[in-house]
Amino acid sequence: MLNPSELYRFETDTDPQSLRASVMVVALGGFIDAGQTQRLLTEHLLATAESSVVASFDTDQLIDYRGRRPGMVFDTNRWVSYDDPCLALHRMVDGDGTPYFLLAGPEPDYQWERVVEAVRQLVVLLGVDLVVSAHGIPMAVPHTRPIGLTAHATDPRLIPEQVNPFGRVQVPGSLPSLLELRLGESGHDALGFAVHVPHYLAQSEFADGAVTALNAITAATGLNLPIDDLVAAAGLNRAEIAQEVAGSDEVAQVVAALERQYDTFIEGLQKPSLLATDVSELPSADEIGAEFEQFLREQGEQGGDSNRSS
Known part of the structure; x- marks a missing residue:
């Protein structure tokens, strides 16, 4: 394996010891995110909290550009912009002034094990005690009932007892899933939440799913994360869905x-x-x-x- 530390660089001259925080939220997409749960959650956190980029990854080594071509804008007779893929570690501050990290960006196509080891290095270097993630999965459930979720973790003590509808299954892998597995193998705590999104809304925005994810992360970490704007958006989204169903x-x-x-x-x-x-x-x-x-x-x-x- 090539040196994992060469995959990222710090964007600040501040001593990493001064940047330490106990929680890292991971939002790297994956092969599925029903209801755009993770995207809505990530955009909400970045828009409502004080943040700064601590480190960035060399996405040029990690992304298959022809597999998912970044957007570009052409205006009249010239190219004017490029949607540059960015995988970055943000240092955030919650409502009580407590710092935490948000690792956000596109899921790498290549070098998964090297990326995982790079993240593990950052976890150790920055004093992270808990890594947490959330995304949506399509389920045969109605939007008119309480939203469920399936929690998973490196240690059962991190999650409450729950009725698991899946049992033992084999699914396509994702980098966040591999990260959780490898962190557990190396003795670090990590957990994730799969929010149950109505399958008929899987391709749409389902803001209630993001609210459920945010509440789960808040309960697991003790962070005071802003939620009012997301709740308001979910109310509007719920009314739109009800109108479509009634029609x-x-x-x-x-x-x-x-x-x-x-x-x-x-x-x-x-x-x-x-x-x-x-x-x-x-x-x-x-x-x-x-x-x-x-x-x-x-x-x-x-x-x-x-x-x-x-």
């Missing part, structure tokens, strides 16, 4: 089916045995998803017919 009988039926499935599951948890709940007549998540996809196709076809007739 379509097909969508309303899908949401109602998910509500019945959710309520039956919760009822079963409150009974002595899950066998006491009969879910045989409820549609499966795949059936509900197929029904919703069919509705979207029909909407697209109707829109095309309307355009042709006009």
Whole structure:
């Protein structure tokens, strides 16, 4: 492995010992972020807290530009801007003046193990005791019920007992997941939260998911993180979703089916045995998803017919 410390550089002359903070929030995207949960959370933190860039990574070594081409702006007869990918470590300050770090940017395409070791070096050098992350995953749940999440950690003591809907599964890897694994193997504490986003909102902004993620991070770290602006945005977003659902009988039926499935599951948890709940007549998540996809196709076809007739 090439020297991990050569992947990043400090953007300040301040002694790292003077920059120390106990918490690092990691927001490196990944192969999935339903409801744009992590993006909304990261943008909110950067917009509402005092911050400065402590260190930056050499993204030119890490990004597959042809795999996800950065945006550029062409104006009349010349190029005027380039959306330069930036992976940086920000030093943030919470509402009580307590510092913490935010590692944010695109998930590297290359050199995962070297990046992980570089982050581990920063964790040690900057006195970080806990690394935490959050993102959204699509689930067959309705937006009208409490938002759930699945917590995972390097040590069970870091998270409360919970009903895990997954059991043991194999999934595509991501750098944040590998980072959590490697930190645990080297004796560091790390945990993450997978927020359950309604699958029919997976490609949209779902601000309630970001609120749930922020509350989970606050509870786990004890940081006083601003939330009012995000809560306000979630309220507007919730009203927009309700309006769209009310305007379509097909969508309303899908949401109602998910509500019945959710309520039956919760009822079963409150009974002595899950066998006491009969879910045989409820549609499966795949059936509900197929029904919703069919509705979207029909909407697209109707829109095309309307355009042709006009």
